[in-house]
Amino acid sequence: MTNYSNRIVSSVIWSGIERLSVQGIQFVLTIILARLVLPSDYGLIALLTVFLVMAQVLVDSGFTMALIQKQNPTEKDFSTAFYFNIIVGAIIYLLLYFSAKYIALFFQEPQLELIAKVVFLNIIISSFAVVQRAKLTIALNFKLQTLASLFAVIVSGVCGVYLAYNGYNVWALVFQTLLNNLLNVGCLWILVKWFPIFSFSRESFRHLFIFGSKLLLAGVISSLYSQLYTIVVGKKFSTTNLGYYNRASSFASWFxxxxxxxxxxxxxxxxxxxxxxxxxxxxxxxxxxxxxxxxxxxxxxxxxxxxxxxxxxxxxxxxxxxxxxxxxxxxxxxxxxxxxxxxxxxxxxxxxxxxxxxxxxxxxxxxxxxxxxxxxxxxxxxxxxxxxxxxxxxxxxxxxxxxxxxxxxxxxxxxxxxxxxxxxxxxxxxxxxxxxxxxxxxxxxxxxxxxxxxxxxxxxxxxxxxxxxxxxxxxxxxxxxx
Structure with missing residues (x-):
């Protein structure tokens, strides 16, 4: 087998190790939490996931795929994408922060307002690692992504379970999510050793946006549809029924x-x-x-x-x-x-x-x-x-x-x-x-x-x-x- 074929096998296996190990640990955490909380609690978290998923698509804007698809992307391409992602992430967070009150009113769940303002910090945190993940994917290097993800999910998972055991309920999940994201991004910065140059190229932005904008629109439409079920079920039925649907959907889609x-x-x-x-x-x-x-x-x-x-x-x-x-x-x-x-x-x-x-x-x-x-x-x-x-x-x-x-x-x-x-x-x-x-x-x-x-x-x-x-x-x- 050629070296290139070995790299393909290696990339698939390390990609699998990262995805399944991280998701596997989170899956175990889900089982533990499901034994400690009620279905209605999962329903509340599912309501906020709607906005997080949509925000993540907007922050990425299709630039990750555009960087991967482009032949020999330059430092200007990477830096332009980096600055754009951070700006978009900050804008989306501010919009959602001031919309938190209305989100809680729409679903008639007052406690969602404060929870939403904290959970939505994940949007800004994630925007700092879009380029690092793209560079590792281009290099077929999923080993470093695996190491970063495993460290983050294990540390944050232990903290989340400890908080849940001590009665923090939904806030245990909120803290675990934030810590996991923060540690993952920090590890990627340390392992990739890439820093943006002080340059924002209009030409690079135009090229990336031409490719990425269509992916962005397709992603927005796809994500909006996938989350539409949560919105409809959450509004039409009770949060308990939403909790049932959310758990069934999460488990069915896991593999x-x-x-x-x-x-x-x-x-x-x-x-x-x-x-x-x-x-x-x-x-x-x-x-x-x-x-x-x-x-x-x-x-x-x-x-x-x-x-x-x-x-x-x-x-x-x-x-x-x-x-x-x-x-x-x-x-x-x-x-x-x-x-x-x-x-x-x-x-x-x-x-x-x-x-x-x-x-x-x-x-x-x-x-x-x-x-x-x-x-x-x-x-x-x-x-x-x-x-x-x-x-x-x-x-x-x-x-x-x-x-x-x-x-x-x-x-x-x-x-x-x-x-x-x-x-x-x-x-x-x-x-x-x-x-x-x-x-x-x-x-x-x-x-x-x-x-x-x-x-x-x-x-x-x-x-x-x-x-x-x-x-x-x-x-x-x-x-x-x-």
Whole structure:
């Protein structure tokens, strides 16, 4: 294997270690907190997440992707992006700071005002590390990002749990989030050793903005839509129901979103480097899509099969109402890698205009789906998300087809065997759980073991190429150095 191929493998693995280790620790913290607080408390935090997610998209403004996509970005490019991100971050924080009162009034939750003013400090803190993350991503250096993230999440996590144990409730989560962000940014500054020059180039800004502005608009539309569910559920239903929806959505999306992000973050610069070779680009794109599906499909359908014992064992019986929501949302989020990879393929080709058009079409239809479903309750709203996932794939593959030889049928054909095996494994897992075990923990452990053995056995018997690829990656001796 060539040195460059080793770097690709290394980047994916370190990207995975960073994402899964950090998210894994936070996931454990979520379980601990879920045992200490009520669903309504999670509902309150979810209301503020709406604004944080939107603010983060605006602060970045698509400049991270623009820096990665640009060939040989200069110091002027990096410094221009740095100063712009900080200015935007400060402006957005001030706007939200003075809007905190009205946010609390809108949701009829007076305690949100003070909490919001503190939580929104994360916006300014995050803006100081946009360039550092871009530089590490360009260099395929996810090892340093891993070290920074792990240190930050472990220290902040210990402090957060201590505060929660001593009765600080929501403020424990607020402090943990701020400390985590501050430590992460500080570590990136120390490890990257990059400082901006005193220069703001109009030419650099124009170039980055031309590319990034379309990504910005697409990101705003996508984020607004994703948070629209929280707004609608929070306003239409109680904070308890919002807490149920938030926990179900967070758990269902954990594997899919994180694994998709790992793969796409590591492979975007790789695909950009071969974008001039059409045949190689399309071949690798389909290969990575199959690999992502091979991992994510069985995980998501496995959660569908084991939803009840998972919820009872991890969150206790007070969270049982999220079981049907969790199952439906897993069916929706399992298609995330397909959706994200198609969108990023357009960015690789430099067609962010098509990304934007696709987002406009998708989210227009998505809002219609939401408006039609929410009067019928939370479960129907979740089924609407399943419908939307297929709408997303159809629309984005239509645009991808215009800039390549790829099509919806080609993509579906490449993942159909993996999908069929995952469905079969889920059915066998569910059947074994219902017939062989009675206790909650027995069902969970037995179901996981049965599912893993079934999936790997049949994948090996039918000679799935993905099995050989995984063996190649993990059975050979690699040096994961930069």
């Amino acid at each position: 899919s979103v994180n694994l998709s992000a790992i793969i796409n973050r590591a492979l975007f610069p790789v695909l950009c480097s071969i974008k001039e070779n059409e045949e190689e680009l399309e071949r690798k794109f389909l290969f990575y899509m199959r690999m992502a599906s091979f991992i994510i499909f069985p995980l998501m359908l496995g959660i569908v099969a084991l939803a009840e014992p998972i919820v009872v064992c991890l969150f206790t019986e007070k969270w049982l109402p999220i079981v049907p929501l969790l199952r439906i949302l897993c069916l929706a989020y399992m298609w995330d890698p397909i959706m994200l990879m198609n969108s990023n393929f357009l960015a690789v080709k430099g067609r962010t205009d098509m990304q934007l058009k696709g987002e406009l079409w998708k989210k227009t239809i998505a809002v219609v789906i939401l408006l039609v479903t929410f009067p019928f309750g939370l479960e129907v709203v979740c089924w609407g998300l399943v419908v939307y996932s297929f709408v997303d794939i159809y629309i984005m593959t239509r645009f991808v087809c215009k800039v390549s030889r790829l099509s919806l049928m080609i993509e579906l054909k490449s993942i159909m065997l993996v999908f069929s095996l995952s469905v079969g494994t889920a059915i066998i897992t569910w059947g074994s759980v219902e017939l062989l075990w009675h206790s909650c923990y027995g069902k969970l452990v037995g179901g996981i073991i049965t599912g893993c053995i079934t999936y790997v056995t049949f994948a090996s018997l039918f000679s799935f190429a993905e099995i050989d690829s995984i063996k190649t990656i993990f059975c050979k001796k690699y040096k994961f150095d930069d």
